[in-house]
Amino acid sequence: xxxxxxxxxxxxxxxxxxxxxxxxxxxxxxxxxxxxxxxxxxxxxxxxxxxxxxxxxxxxxxxxxxxxxxxxxxxxxxxxxxxxxxxxxxxxxxxxxxxxxxx
Numbered sequence: 344x345x346x347x348x349x350x351x352x353x354x355x356x357x358x359x360x361x362x363x364x365x366x367x368x369x370x371x372x373x374x375x376x377x378x379x380x381x382x383x384x385x386x387x388x389x390x391x392x393x394x395x396x397x398x399x400x401x402x403x404x405x406x407x408x409x410x411x412x413x414x415x416x417x418x419x420x421x422x423x424x425x426x427x428x429x430x431x432x433x434x435x436x437x438x439x440x441x442x443x444x445x446x
Contacts, residue, residue: 351359412424 411422413422415422
């Protein structure tokens with residue numbers, strides 16, 4: 344019989360079992376590290392998605408408020424910003440006329 348056909352001795356068998364146990368421990372450690380990495384990656388993705396959703400909501404709110412200030416209402420009343428511009432123009436014209444008359 345050749346060396347390959349001989350049964351393992353008790354010492355070789357215990358060495359083989361120890362090596363298999365070490366290999367299994369390394370594989371478990373590698374899997375745990377991979378799982379932790381995946382967990383962190385998924386947490387970062389979730390945090391980014393939540394931040395994006397919050398930013399989108401903030402932008403929509405700003406657009407809604409801007410629209411309310413600039414666009415006419417459903418009953419076509421004058422928007423607030425248009426009123427402010429007209430009042431500023433009237434005040435400017437009155438000041439200009441007052442300076443011209445006081446010269």
